[in-house]
Amino acid sequence: IQVVNRAADRRRLAMEKRRLEAENLAYQVHLEEMVAERTAELEQRNRELGTLVEIGQDISASLELNTVLERLTYRAAQVCGADQCSVFLIDQERGRIVPLMSQLRDVRKSESMWSLLKEPGYVVSIEDMPGAQRIIQERQPLYIPDVKTSSLPSYLVEPSGIKSLLIVPLISQDRVIGAMALGHTEPEHTFSPIQVNLAMAIATQAAIDIENARLFEQVHKQVAQLTVVSHVARQITSILDQDRLLPAIT
DSSP, X not given: OHHHHHHHHHHHHHHHHHHHHHHHHHHHHHHHHHHHHHHHHHHHHHHHXXXXXXXXXXXXXXXXXXXXXXHHHHHHHHHTTOSEEEEEEEETTTTEEEEEEEEETTSOBOHHHHHHHHSTTOOEEGGGOHHHHHHHHHOSOEEESOGGGSSSXXXXXXXXXXXXXXXXXXXXXXXXXXXXXXXXXXXXXXXOHHHHHHHHHHHHHHHHHHHHHHHHHHHHHHHHHHHHHHHXXXXXXXXXXXXXXXXXXX
């Protein structure tokens, strides 16, 4: 009986040893997988940070609004894997949405949206865009997997050929000044969480650059107006001086 018990104990110890070894091996494999996953995440974050820095430098290199918008739209489309990117300004006081720029990922302007942008006075009512109202209220990205079944106006959806849409708010000084819309022309394409985060980060930088460009344009127009007024004032002063000299000469 003692021999049998000792043999049973040795068997139990051997089985326990194998179990611990198996658990230790599984833990090591799990640990290696976690390290590899964290390393991949860190590398991805570094790439994202590098991309955002590059985009920020690109779109901040100019104070001309049209140049800023062109760089923003095609760079955002490229980085976020979208086929098309459009930028809209939201005028809450007047209740309207004003499209500013639309480009494809390969740096070509989207002719469908571009034709709308070129129409003088082309605007969209906020009431016709429930998605815009939601963005203004929630200040969060809005993903529309199927634009045909959404509440978007057909005259905006059909010409663009967009199947799905990601709309990100442009927020400056704690107010929504506009939106950046990223679209896919293929129904099976979607946006990953990483692409959504990138779009939000790009929109944050873009809102600042757009506001700076708009402010620069306003100051430039004011300077131009003051220059004209100053020129006219000098001409009037010159004429008045000539009128004063004529009686003295006679």
